[in-house]
Amino acid sequence: MDDCAVIDNxxxxxxxxxxxxxxxxxxxxxxxxxxxxxxxIAVNLSDIAAKGGKPLAILAAISMPRSREINFFEExxxxxxxxxxxxxxxxxxxxxxxxxxxxxxITAIGRVRKNEYMARKGAKAGDAVYVTGSLGKEANLYLGxxxxxxxxxxxxxxAHELAKARxxxxxxxxxxxxxxSLYQLAKINGIGFLxxxxxxxxxxxxxxxxxxxxxxxxxxxxxxxxxx
Amino acid sequence: MDDCAVIDNxxxxxxxxxxxxxxxxxxxxxxxxxxxxxxxIAVNLSDIAAKGGKPLAILAAISMPRSREINFFEExxxxxxxxxxxxxxxxxxxxxxxxxxxxxxITAIGRVRKNEYMARKGAKAGDAVYVTGSLGKEANLYLGxxxxxxxxxxxxxxAHELAKARxxxxxxxxxxxxxxSLYQLAKINGIGFLxxxxxxxxxxxxxxxxxxxxxxxxxxxxxxxxxx
Numbered sequence: 001m002d003d004c005a006v007i008d009n010x011x012x013x014x015x016x017x018x019x020x021x022x023x024x025x026x027x028x029x030x031x032x033x034x035x036x037x038x039x040x041i042a043v044n045l046s047d048i049a050a051k052g053g054k055p056l057a058i059l060a061a062i063s064m065p066r067s068r069e070i071n072f073f074e075e076x077x078x079x080x081x082x083x084x085x086x087x088x089x090x091x092x093x094x095x096x097x098x099x100x101x102x103x104x105x106i107t108a109i110g111r112v113r114k115n116e117y118m119a120r121k122g123a124k125a126g127d128a129v130y131v132t133g134s135l136g137k138e139a140n141l142y143l144g145x146x147x148x149x150x151x152x153x154x155x156x157x158x159a160h161e162l163a164k165a166r167x168x169x170x171x172x173x174x175x176x177x178x179x180x181s182l183y184q185l186a187k188i189n190g191i192g193f194l195x196x197x198x199x200x201x202x203x204x205x206x207x208x209x210x211x212x213x214x215x216x217x218x219x220x221x222x223x224x225x226x227x228x
Numbered sequence: 229m230d231d232c233a234v235i236d237n238x239x240x241x242x243x244x245x246x247x248x249x250x251x252x253x254x255x256x257x258x259x260x261x262x263x264x265x266x267x268x269i270a271v272n273l274s275d276i277a278a279k280g281g282k283p284l285a286i287l288a289a290i291s292m293p294r295s296r297e298i299n300f301f302e303e304x305x306x307x308x309x310x311x312x313x314x315x316x317x318x319x320x321x322x323x324x325x326x327x328x329x330x331x332x333x334i335t336a337i338g339r340v341r342k343n344e345y346m347a348r349k350g351a352k353a354g355d356a357v358y359v360t361g362s363l364g365k366e367a368n369l370y371l372g373x374x375x376x377x378x379x380x381x382x383x384x385x386x387a388h389e390l391a392k393a394r395x396x397x398x399x400x401x402x403x404x405x406x407x408x409s410l411y412q413l414a415k416i417n418g419i420g421f422l423x424x425x426x427x428x429x430x431x432x433x434x435x436x437x438x439x440x441x442x443x444x445x446x447x448x449x450x451x452x453x454x455x456x
Contacts, residue, residue, distance in 0.1 A: 095247050
């Protein structure tokens with residue numbers, strides 16, 4: 001399964017992705033509603049970015065207990081709006097329902113020119129492996145920086161430049177950690193990867209942990225681009 | 229808020245709608261997974277129908293406890309697939325997550341020619357009021373017919389004929405009951421409605437209840453078209 005589904009639309013693809021998150025499984029204790037809203041949009045935009053796409057529209061469905069304060073709900077929306085304002089697109093619709101705990105389902109729609117579309121398939125032997133940003137940011141969870149963990153910066157701009165330049169042979173987003181993502185790329189493309197520890201851009205926060213490499217390779221939470 | 233959000237796409241609109249449902253609030257006791265899957269798609273297609281649209285694509289996000297049997301999950305998917313097979317579109321993507329109880333978020337994308345698009349706004353004094361099918365089907369819940377209640381038949385075909393004929397001045401789907409829907413239409417259009425009890429197409433199941441009219445007017449569960 002790719003990061004996004006695709007609809008053929010003339011000389012463009014519409015790219016679509018959906019993510020459902022709930023506060024029992026996905027948002028750590030102490031998550032602020034503003035960052036929950038931001039994060040829920042940002043991780044979907046990261047999928048759009050991985051295809052070289054630009055965000056076009058967002059649908060946001062939110063379920064929560066009736067007893068929750070209206071302020072909690074508004075802060076979620078503020079976070080969503082700010083993320084969209086910064087990275088593009090528009091929240092054009094949604095749904096609100098009652099539920100015993102907070103659940104958010106986001107659908108993001110993007111567009112990309114067909115000749116700029118970046119797929120997971122395409123990497124060849126001899127290609128170099130790149131990532132944007134740094135790896136191991138989930139260390140923030142253990143350092144108590146929950147806001148920072150949720151403050152994901154989708155690589156819309158970087159991905160679009162990359163897509164326009166048409167130099168990447170494959171691209172995906174890194175939501176499940178580098179090792180798992182490389183494994184997927186390897187399987188899809190029938191190749192192997194040689195990764196040098198000394199060249200890994202390990203995040204400063206991960207370096208504060210007992211096993212920085214562990215965080216850089218095996219933890220999720222880095223919504224960076226992985227491309228060849 | 230309209231039934232759907234709209235993206236301008238040449239001589240068409242892309243129409244989008246999202247609905248989140250969970251087993252604590254939306255699926256009655258005894259709901260079979262097959263009908264849960266069917267229903268979750270059908271209610272979204274009903275929104276597409278209300279605009280005169282044809283289903284193009286579906287994204288399905290499903291959260292449930294890890295302990296649930298795989299068969300339960302597969303039956304949900306079977307219900308979804310059968311509904312799409314019958315009414316059009318294609319499930320092109322989704323997301324599966326862990327959650328303490330079943331939650332489903334569906335996003336449906338449809339398309340409609342701009343000159344066939346049906347809006348809520350447009351009803352005028354003197355227009356007649358129509359509904360498809362019958363009213364009060366939520367009576368099935370009280371008669372123990374949960375399967376039938378969830379076996380929603382979105383009016384895709386009827387709506388498309390209506391849209392092509394370009395005779396409706398306004399249209400919406402009836403998910404919240406006739407009274408509430410008429411109230412919304414009245415408010416949007418600045419008009420009132422005169423409804424004759426004797427002409428209401430009350431469902432046979434509602435007629436078995438103590439107060440058939442109550443079911444026909446005030447209960448949800450009828451995913452019919454209301455148009456003028």
